[in-house]
Amino acid sequence: MKSGILKRLSLSVFGAVLAGSVFTGAAMSGELIVYTAVEPEELAGFAKAFEAKNPDIKIKWVRDSTGIMTAKLLAEGKNTKADIVWGLAATSLLLLKDAGILEPYAPKGVEKLNPLFVDGDKPPSWVGQRAWIASVCVNTAEAKAKNLPIPKSWADLTKPVYKGYIVMPNPASSGTGYLDVSSWIQMWGEEKAWKFMDGLHQNIGIYTHSGSKPCKMAGKGEFPIGVSFAYKGAQLKAKGAPVLTIAPSEGVGWELESFGLVKGAKNAAAAKKLADWSVTKETNVIYNEAYAVVAYPGVAKPVKFFPPDIGKKMIKNDFLWAAKNRKRILAEWTKRYDGKSAPKKK
Amino acid sequence: MSAPDISGATGLEPPGSKALRRLRALKAESWIMLAGILAIFAALLAFLALPLYALLKKSVEDDKGEFVGLINFQEYFSSAGLVNSISNSLTIAFLTMIISCTLAFTFAYGLTRTCMPFKRMFRAIATIPILAPSLLPAISLVYLFGNQGVIKGLLFGESIYGPIGIMIAMVFYIFPHVMMIMVTALSTTDARLYEAADALGTRPMRVFFTITIPGAIYGIVSAAVVAFTLTITDFGVPKVIGGQYNVLATDIYKQVVGQQNFSMGAVVGLVLLIPAAFSFMIDRHVQKKQVALLSARAVPFHPKPHKLRDAGLLAFCILMSVFLIGILGMAAFASLATFWPYDLSLSLVHYDFDKVDPNGWSSFYNSLKMAGFTAVIGVTIIFLGAYMVEKGQNFPKLRGLFHMLAIVPMAVPGLVLGLAYVFFFSRPENPLSVFYSTMAILVVCTIVHFYTVSHLTMLTALKQIDKEFESVSSSLKVPFYRTMFRVHVPICLPAISEVMMYLFVNAMTTVSAVVFLYSPDTKLAAITVLNLDDVGDTAEAAAMSMVIVATSITVRVAHGLLMRGLNARHSAWRE
Numbered sequence: 001m002k003s004g005i006l007k008r009l010s011l012s013v014f015g016a017v018l019a020g021s022v023f024t025g026a027a028m029s030g031e032l033i034v035y036t037a038v039e040p041e042e043l044a045g046f047a048k049a050f051e052a053k054n055p056d057i058k059i060k061w062v063r064d065s066t067g068i069m070t071a072k073l074l075a076e077g078k079n080t081k082a083d084i085v086w087g088l089a090a091t092s093l094l095l096l097k098d099a100g101i102l103e104p105y106a107p108k109g110v111e112k113l114n115p116l117f118v119d120g121d122k123p124p125s126w127v128g129q130r131a132w133i134a135s136v137c138v139n140t141a142e143a144k145a146k147n148l149p150i151p152k153s154w155a156d157l158t159k160p161v162y163k164g165y166i167v168m169p170n171p172a173s174s175g176t177g178y179l180d181v182s183s184w185i186q187m188w189g190e191e192k193a194w195k196f197m198d199g200l201h202q203n204i205g206i207y208t209h210s211g212s213k214p215c216k217m218a219g220k221g222e223f224p225i226g227v228s229f230a231y232k233g234a235q236l237k238a239k240g241a242p243v244l245t246i247a248p249s250e251g252v253g254w255e256l257e258s259f260g261l262v263k264g265a266k267n268a269a270a271a272k273k274l275a276d277w278s279v280t281k282e283t284n285v286i287y288n289e290a291y292a293v294v295a296y297p298g299v300a301k302p303v304k305f306f307p308p309d310i311g312k313k314m315i316k317n318d319f320l321w322a323a324k325n326r327k328r329i330l331a332e333w334t335k336r337y338d339g340k341s342a343p344k345k346k
Numbered sequence: 347m348s349a350p351d352i353s354g355a356t357g358l359e360p361p362g363s364k365a366l367r368r369l370r371a372l373k374a375e376s377w378i379m380l381a382g383i384l385a386i387f388a389a390l391l392a393f394l395a396l397p398l399y400a401l402l403k404k405s406v407e408d409d410k411g412e413f414v415g416l417i418n419f420q421e422y423f424s425s426a427g428l429v430n431s432i433s434n435s436l437t438i439a440f441l442t443m444i445i446s447c448t449l450a451f452t453f454a455y456g457l458t459r460t461c462m463p464f465k466r467m468f469r470a471i472a473t474i475p476i477l478a479p480s481l482l483p484a485i486s487l488v489y490l491f492g493n494q495g496v497i498k499g500l501l502f503g504e505s506i507y508g509p510i511g512i513m514i515a516m517v518f519y520i521f522p523h524v525m526m527i528m529v530t531a532l533s534t535t536d537a538r539l540y541e542a543a544d545a546l547g548t549r550p551m552r553v554f555f556t557i558t559i560p561g562a563i564y565g566i567v568s569a570a571v572v573a574f575t576l577t578i579t580d581f582g583v584p585k586v587i588g589g590q591y592n593v594l595a596t597d598i599y600k601q602v603v604g605q606q607n608f609s610m611g612a613v614v615g616l617v618l619l620i621p622a623a624f625s626f627m628i629d630r631h632v633q634k635k636q637v638a639l640l641s642a643r644a645v646p647f648h649p650k651p652h653k654l655r656d657a658g659l660l661a662f663c664i665l666m667s668v669f670l671i672g673i674l675g676m677a678a679f680a681s682l683a684t685f686w687p688y689d690l691s692l693s694l695v696h697y698d699f700d701k702v703d704p705n706g707w708s709s710f711y712n713s714l715k716m717a718g719f720t721a722v723i724g725v726t727i728i729f730l731g732a733y734m735v736e737k738g739q740n741f742p743k744l745r746g747l748f749h750m751l752a753i754v755p756m757a758v759p760g761l762v763l764g765l766a767y768v769f770f771f772s773r774p775e776n777p778l779s780v781f782y783s784t785m786a787i788l789v790v791c792t793i794v795h796f797y798t799v800s801h802l803t804m805l806t807a808l809k810q811i812d813k814e815f816e817s818v819s820s821s822l823k824v825p826f827y828r829t830m831f832r833v834h835v836p837i838c839l840p841a842i843s844e845v846m847m848y849l850f851v852n853a854m855t856t857v858s859a860v861v862f863l864y865s866p867d868t869k870l871a872a873i874t875v876l877n878l879d880d881v882g883d884t885a886e887a888a889a890m891s892m893v894i895v896a897t898s899i900t901v902r903v904a905h906g907l908l909m910r911g912l913n914a915r916h917s918a919w920r921e
Contacts, residue, residue, distance in 0.1 A: 040881060043704045061704045062866050065880070068604060075606035141688070164505070173604055205493075206507050206589040213882030220686055220884075221494045240685065339427050339592035 031058050032270040035073060035080075037066040037175060038087035038257065039212060039232075042290065049286060050277055057270045065210045066092060066175025067330075074099060082262050084271040086278070089175040090256035091182070093126035094323035102126065103261040103268070107275040117256060117295040128256035129278060131293035133310055134180050135230040135252065137215035141242040142224035151225065153249040154184070158199030166203045167214040168227040170338070172330050175255060176211025176229050181329060182322040183253025183315050194336075201337050219243050231290050234305035247307035251315040254293075375825040376740055383744055386731045390751045392778065393794050397766035398758065404769045405612040418613045428597060432617065435594040438509060439578040439621070442516045446524050446573045447566065449517065453666055454528035456659035459558075461651040463660070469529075471667045473522045474674055477898035479855040479872045482891040483515035484586035485884060486677040494687045496676075507589030515583040518673050520576045524569045531565020532558075536644040567632045571625040578621055579759030581858045582872075586879050594618045595858070598761055602768075602862060612769065615762040626757035674895070681889035696889040703878060703886075705869045710893055713871040716788050717853035721846040724793040724800065728845060729838070732804035733830060737816060756798035760859035767791055768862050783865035795859045796852050800845045807841030808834065839912055847905040851898045 036043065040063055047059040062082070064072070070092040073080055078101060085093065085102075096102050097119070106123035117128035136157070138150055148165065151157055157166060171177035184193040205223045208214055214226030215233050219241035233245030259278055261271050277283055284296035292303045293311065302308075408414045422428055453472060457465050475483070491498045491506040491514075504510055539561070543553045559566075581595040588596060594614060602611035682692045699706030735749045755763070771782045781787045811834060819829040835842070857872045864873055871894055878887035 040704055040877075041702045044700065047704075060866060063704060071604065071606040205505070208882070209880040210882065213880070216882030216884075221688075222488070222492050240689070242688065335427070339430060339590055 030056050030267075030270070031060055032267050032274060033060050033062065033081055033083050034274070035062050035069055035082040035085045036087040037064065037069045037089070046286070049283070050274060053277060054270075054273050057273060059274075065173045067171070067173040067178065070095065073101060077101060078263060080262060081266075083265040083267045084259060084261050084274055086259040086274065087129065087257045088259075089179070090126060090128055090258045090319045091178070091322045091326060092175070093258050093260045094319055095326065096260065097125040098323075101263060103263040103265070105261045105272060105275060107272070107279045109276070110279050112281075112297075113279055113295040114297050117258075126258045126260040127275070127279060128258045128295050130257050130284075130287040130291040130295060131254045131314070132176070132257060132291060133230045133247070133252055133254040133293070133314060134176065134183060135228060135233055135307060135310070136246045136248060137218040137226040137228050137233040137236070138244045138246055139218045139221045139224040139242055140244050142221040146224065148224060150244065151246065151248070154196065155250070156248075157203060157225070157227075158196060160203075162203045162225060164203065164205050165223055166200070166225045166227065167205050167208055167217050167223040168200070169211045169214055170207040170209060171333055172338070173209050174211040177207075177227075178326065178330070179253040179255045179322075180227060181333060182325075183251070183317065185325075185329065186253075186318060186321065187251055187315055194332075197333075197336070204337075207337070215243070230292065230306050230310060231303075234303055235290065237305040245305060245307050247310040247313045249313070252310065252313045254314050254317055256295075256319070257291075375827070379734065379738055379826065380741060382730060383734045383738065383741060383748060386727060386734070387744065387748045387751070389727070390748070390794075390797075393790050394751065394754060394758075394763075394797075397763070397770035400770035400773075401612050401615055401762065401766035404609055405616050407609060409607075409609060418609050422610065422613045422617070427592065428614070431592045431594050431597045434509075434591060435578050435618075436621070438512055438516070438584075438593060439574045442513050442520070442577040443570050443573040445513065446517045446520055447528075447570050449666060450521060450524040450528045450569065451566065452659070452662055453525055454532050456663045457529055458532040459647075459649050460656045460659050461649050462656045462663065464663075468663045468667060471670055472525050474670050475519050476522045477851060477855070477902070478674065478677075478895045479857060479875060479891055480515070480519045480580050480582035481586050481857065481872070481875050481879065481887070482677050482895070483518040483673050484511065484583045485875075485879060485888050485891065486673045486680065487511050487515055487587055488884065489676050489680045489686070489888075490672070505589065507587060508591040511587035511589070512584050512591065512593070515587055516577045516580065518670065519580065519583065520573050521670065523576060524573050527565055527569040527572060528562070531562040531569070534565075535561050535647045537647040538645050540647065564632050564635060568629055571629040571632075575622050575625045575759075579618065579761065579858070581761050581861070582876065585876065595759075595761055598765065599861065602765065608769070611765055615765050618759055619757075619762050622759050622762075623757045630753075677888045678892055680885055681892045683885065686885060696885040697893070699874070699878075699886060699890060702883050703874055705866065705874060709869045709874040710871040710890070712785070712868055713854055713894070714897070716785060716792070716868070716870060717850045719785070719789045720792045720853040721850040723789060724796075724849045725842055725846045727793065728797065728800045728804055729835070729842060732801055732808055733834060736805055736808040737813075737826070737830075737834070739816070739826075752801045753798055755794050755796070758795075760795050760856060761861070763795055764791060764859045764862045783863075783868070785868050787863055788860050788868055788870070791859050791863060792853045792856060793849070795856065796849055800848060803845055803848070804838070804841055807838045811837055840909055843905055843908050843912070847901055850901050854894050854898055 038046070043061050043063065047061070050059060051057060063069075066089050069085075069088055073082065073085065073092075073096055076082075077099065080101065085096065093102065102125040104121060104123040104125045107127060110118060110124065110127055113127070118124050119126045136151060140150070142148075143150060146165070148161060149156075151162070156162075168180070169177035171181045181193075181197070184196060187193070188196065208217070211228055212232045213228075214223070215228030215236060216226075217223045218226035218228070218233075219236040221242075230245055230247070233243050236243045237245065259275060261268065261275060265271050279295070281296050281299060284294045284299045287294040288300050288303070290303065292300060292306050293314075294300050307313075405418055406413060406415060408417070453468070456462055457469060487506055488495070488511075490496055491501050491511070495506070498506070501510065506514075535558075539557050540553065543557060548556075578593075579595060581599060584591070584593045584596050585599065592600075594617060598611050598614045598618065601607045601614060680686060681696050682694070683690045684693045684695060699710075703709075731748065731752060735745050735752075738745050758766075767787065770776065771779050771787060773779060781790070815829060815833050816826065819826070819833075855872055857876060860870060861873060861876070864870060871890055875887045875890045875894075878884075878890060
């Protein structure tokens with residue numbers, strides 16, 4: 001009964017029709033319905049770049065956090081209105097593949113991508129686009145004012161000095177939150193990882209809905225330390241926020257933003273065009289504007305304000321494991337930390 | 347004038363023929379009346395009763411739609427986290443009720459029972475919160491009392507993220523509703539009681555507790571009920587500032603949007619419906635009693651100057667106004683500060699919504715459209731409905747039933763109504779499912795959600811019109827609809843304008859009723875505020891809230907000007 005909250009995600013026809021029909025934007029020809037978890041401020045740029053090459057297609061974004069997009073797609077099942085799922089965690093796409101929602105398709109030129117970024121099946125059900133990497137955003141001005149040492153490792157974050165100063169995304173709604181939890185368990189094993197999270201929980205101010213919010217809060221000094229991802233920290237720094245982006249020494253979790261075509265999509269032709277466009281070298285150059293690790297080899301240039309050694313710290317990530325254990329881990333996490341604590345006193 | 351009665355001639359009356367005969371006896375215009383009542387009645391049935399039934403049904407089904415009895419409820423009550431939310435919700439609602447009622451009573455006392463200056467201004471200030479979505483005070487509190495908050499010292503180290511934040515934001519949000527009821531309660535008093543007390547040399551304290559409080563007690567109970575219901579059912583405030591403090595309203599959202607667990611969402615919805623329906627019944631009961639309170643011989647009360655009292659209440663009203671304006675002002679400043687808290691130069695960067703959200707400004711235009719439709723269509727239906735209840739000649743039972751149904755929406759929290767709509771309209775076998783994920787369903791849901799208050803306002807206006815009009819026009823053989831258009835509509839214009847403004851402003855600010863129902867094409871501004879806050883774009887969320895506030899203010903000013911014009915034109919008639 002304890003898994004009550006995280007009860008089996010509904011795959012029923014009813015649930016599917018129900019949630020699916022939320023988006024009966026009725027795909028007229030030329031309108032491509034894209035489900036995504038990409039940061040909202042990037043979406044307009046991607047649509048513009050793609051539509052410039054494909055003027056007959058108009059992208060309609062349906063955007064939410066990774067966890068919510070995943071739950072939505074699983075609930076909608078084969079009746080989803082999405083033509084393509086684009087920019088969602090590979091772990092989530094593995095779940096969708098298992099549920100039989102994805103249509104295998106080899107985009108033109110996919111063979112040029114780093115094979116580690118692409119589903120092993122031929123043709124692949126999902127194709128990775130770029131990696132987003134866990135990082136800790138630290139507000140240097142606030143740290144100085146509050147006399148906080150700059151944390152160097154995950155273990156540092158459990159020190160009592162940081163009590164109430166840390167924010168982290170809720171892994172049930174945020175893909176970034178889940179990749180953190182999954183990476184800790186993969187690095188340290190269940191027992192040690194949960195013990196670490198118990199300690200971290202003592203220092204958490206609040207858990208947020210999305211993965212970018214902790215870093216934005218750190219940027220404003222609302223909470224000086226935000227467990228988030230590298231791109232957000234670098235972007236805020238570039239905008240002038242006193243944010244230092246840190247890759248903890250034990251290693252950092254990461255995820256692949258990936259896409260997969262939807263079986264029985266109304267606008268399959270346009271979806272394929274987006275898939276083909278997404279693996280080109282040109283598009284990978286766009287990916288690289290914000291993300292340091294992209295699927296097309298040789299494209300990536302270092303991104304300003306990223307932690308310099310972050311590539312070396314990326315853990316050996318087992319997506320299959322992360323996907324298989326997702327439901328169990330989230331149920332356990334929710335039971336332990338969601339709503340059980342009063343807000344921390346400063 | 348009646349149609350020839352032939353049924354009696356056969357001598358063999360089939361059962362129910364009495365009713366048939368009565369129907370045949372109707373005039374043509376009565377048929378129109380019947381058709382009208384039936385149409386509106388059917389609409390309320392389809393858009394209120396049936397969706398609620400669908401919600402009830404869903405709560406006893408599993409994910410596949412099979413009947414499973416009370417298993418979902420069992421699961422709910424065995425989950426410690428979820429049950430915890432019930433006590434959290436009740437605690438918050440109870441404390442907010444006490445605090446807001448105390449503040450609102452004092453404020454209203456100042457407005458009605460003292461000779462302090464600036465009463466009109468204070469009254470206008472007190473209604474500010476109505477113009478904003480409930481997310482606004484929560485966002486504003488983060489800037490005021492958050493860890494970078496300008497006056498966070500006032501919290502003595504307590505965190506604003508949690509029960510304290512929820513309560514402060516709630517007191518702001520519900521203040522006008524509670525205050526207005528208190529003003530009404532304190533205005534209807536009989537000055538003769540005070541004169542008698544004065545003549546007997548009763549001490550002021552005693553007067554207060556034996557005359558003032560008992561005289562206003564029904565209003566106070568009513569205000570308390572409204573405060574409790576609004577607090578327990580609001581979703582925006584705890585979502586933004588609740589932190590880890592879970593309440594029923596956020597649980598529904600988490601279950602439905604976060605887990606896509608619709609059955610459990612239905613269960614939480616029903617749990618939330620219980621306190622709301624319960625307090626609604628208390629309110630109905632109290633209101634019935636209140637009617638006989640004022641006798642025809644009552645003398646209106648006029649406060650006499652009293653230096654100490656007047657100064658004290660003036661100070662209180664100033665403080666309260668500072669609180670209300672401060673919250674709004676903080677949100678305005680937050681939306682304009684270039685990069686809080688490091689670069690406080692003012693700029694409009696945060697108003698460039700298209701940069702941070704794919705639905706940015708278009709969601710605002712959607713809101714305008716939705717609010718416009720809601721106001722125009724809503725006022726038409728509500729006027730016709732109220733007209734038939736109040737001025738209809740036949741079918742008293744049907745009219746009574748319709749009136750009862752029209753009162754129900756007040757007891758249904760927006761979140762629950764919205765969820766019920768999801769269950770009812772998404773079923774493909776339902777012919778009404780064509781509405782699903784359209785603008786129309788948002789309009790319908792919003793009209794139903796705010797039906798009761800509008801209906802009652804309209805009813806009051808119609809009651810003031812003499813029944814003579816109907817009898818005169820009927821004897822002149824003028825059909826009722828012509829009289830309605832020529833007499834009732836013009837006389838009711840102030841009420842019509844009032845209801846339109848009420849519907850428009852509420853449609854602009856509501857989140858709870860529509861959060862499950864919008865589609866990418868019909869996303870609304872208030873939803874965008876929620877999404878922006880979710881991803882941490884707090885300044886942009888504040889900016890969008892300010893756009894909503896500005897729109898509401900514009901509409902209210904337009905309403906004020908219209909009223910002034912109308913009053914000038916109709917003053918001759920009113921005298």
